[in-house]
Amino acid sequence: MTMTVLVNAGPWLAVPPAGYGGIENVVAALVPELRRRGIRVLLATVGSSTLPVEQRISVFPDGQFAELQRPYNQVMGVAAAHLHRVVREVRRAGGAIDLVHDHQEAFGPTVLSALGPPAPPVLHTLHWDLSKHPALYSNIDGGGGLWVNGVSFAQLSTAPRALRALSVGHVHLATPLAVQAHRRPQHAKRGHLIVLGRITRYKGQHVAARLAHRTGRDLVLAGPVGPFHSPGRLAAAERGEANPDVRYWREEVAPLVDGGRVRWVGTVCGEDRDELVGSARASLFPIDWEEPGGTAVVESLALGTPVVGFRRGCLPELVEDGRTGLLVDPGDEDALADATGRVAALDPGVCRQEAARRFTPARMAERYIRLYERVLARRGRR
Ligand code: UDP
Numbered sequence: 001m002t003m004t005v006l007v008n009a010g011p012w013l014a015v016p017p018a019g020y021g022g023i024e025n026v027v028a029a030l031v032p033e034l035r036r037r038g039i040r041v042l043l044a045t046v047g048s049s050t051l052p053v054e055q056r057i058s059v060f061p062d063g064q065f066a067e068l069q070r071p072y073n074q075v076m077g078v079a080a081a082h083l084h085r086v087v088r089e090v091r092r093a094g095g096a097i098d099l100v101h102d103h104q105e106a107f108g109p110t111v112l113s114a115l116g117p118p119a120p121p122v123l124h125t126l127h128w129d130l131s132k133h134p135a136l137y138s139n140i141d142g143g144g145g146l147w148v149n150g151v152s153f154a155q156l157s158t159a160p161r162a163l164r165a166l167s168v169g170h171v172h173l174a175t176p177l178a179v180q181a182h183r184r185p186q187h188a189k190r191g192h193l194i195v196l197g198r199i200t201r202y203k204g205q206h207v208a209a210r211l212a213h214r215t216g217r218d219l220v221l222a223g224p225v226g227p228f229h230s231p232g233r234l235a236a237a238e239r240g241e242a243n244p245d246v247r248y249w250r251e252e253v254a255p256l257v258d259g260g261r262v263r264w265v266g267t268v269c270g271e272d273r274d275e276l277v278g279s280a281r282a283s284l285f286p287i288d289w290e291e292p293g294g295t296a297v298v299e300s301l302a303l304g305t306p307v308v309g310f311r312r313g314c315l316p317e318l319v320e321d322g323r324t325g326l327l328v329d330p331g332d333e334d335a336l337a338d339a340t341g342r343v344a345a346l347d348p349g350v351c352r353q354e355a356a357r358r359f360t361p362a363r364m365a366e367r368y369i370r371l372y373e374r375v376l377a378r379r380g381r382r
Pocket of ligand 1: 267
């Protein structure tokens with residue numbers, strides 16, 4: 001298919017990201033597969049991104065992730081500056097861009113879709129739990145050629161009606177780790193539990209830590225606390241921090257972290273991340289939100305580590321209960337603890353096989369191309 005797509009990855013992190021970065025990891029998995037299928041890609045990102053594309057556009061030299069902790073108007077200033085660059089590019093192209101595939105949340109989709117002809121239609125991928133953030137898209141207006149897709153069926157079904165009306169479907173997330181995952185050697189299991197992801201109440205690290213103490217199993221927490229990627233950085237900057245994730249860490253997680261049974265290792269990257277996840281007994285998801293797409297879920301399966309978590313959000317779509325993981329009723333910590341015992345009976349090979357079958361970037365790209373075609377076909381029908 002010959003088509004030019006402007007993929008907007010937003011201004012927050014490089015693509016691929018150096019460590020944490022769910023959205024950026026997904027863009028990094030998708031774009032090479034689009035290009036392999038003949039699609040020309042313009043990537044709106046930050047200067048430090050290294051993903052090969054036909055053309056890169058950016059305002060900021062580096063990811064602005066740390067700016068997310070600043071007051072709302074400053075955050076919006078960063079988002080708007082990046083978006084303005086995207087808008088300029090769309091105008092400059094004068095019809096040469098067939099479609100914008102947008103991953104930048106909040107007001108971006110509406111702005112892009114209001115450009116008028118010859119602006120291309122916009123497919124915006126939803127990345128958040130929209131039942132928890134209904135205000136994020138309160139300004140949504142599909143009149144100008146805006147469509148959305150979810151990253152799970154569950155995400156769309158709990159989204160506000162106005163968003164669902166613009167939906168052209170859902171596409172599960174993917175990971176390059178899934179490619180030939182069933183043929184790759186399994187990391188030797190070391191028996192610890194792991195929670196990989198932002199340290200935030202949504203991901204339930206405090207529940208995981210309680211469970212570790214109660215069951216006597218080792219737990220590793222990996223991921224940033226707010227903008228802080230290591231215990232040292234956080235300790236140096238903690239005073240006066242108003243960030244809710246930092247507060248969550250300080251009040252509810254840190255008291256349970258003893259450096260032995262429960263450890264926080266900060267943000268982990270590349271091989272270290274894969275080894276830490278692949279050698280774990282299970283990845284825990286004691287989530288306190290409707291997990292929208294769960295990049296860390298599909299990564300865990302691809303690394304042969306079953307998932308133990310609460311049955312909500314995208315988890316029942318991604319995890320086969322009793323085969324690639326164990327899902328229990330949300331909030332039932334007794335059942336969760338019991339599941340961390342039973343999970344050893346599951347076969348890591350089956351997890352890797354299922355990931356290779358369902359969560360490869362090629363499969364994700366093919367689904368997105370179908371959505372692109374759907375959007376282009378519907379264009380002008382409103
Ligand atoms: N991640 C990482 N290192 C860390 C923590 C997370 O590389 O220390 C990556 C993880 O592998 C995944 C992404 O960051 O690709 C998190 O994505 P997910 O969708 O699970 O979480 P969210 O986007 O909701 O924060």
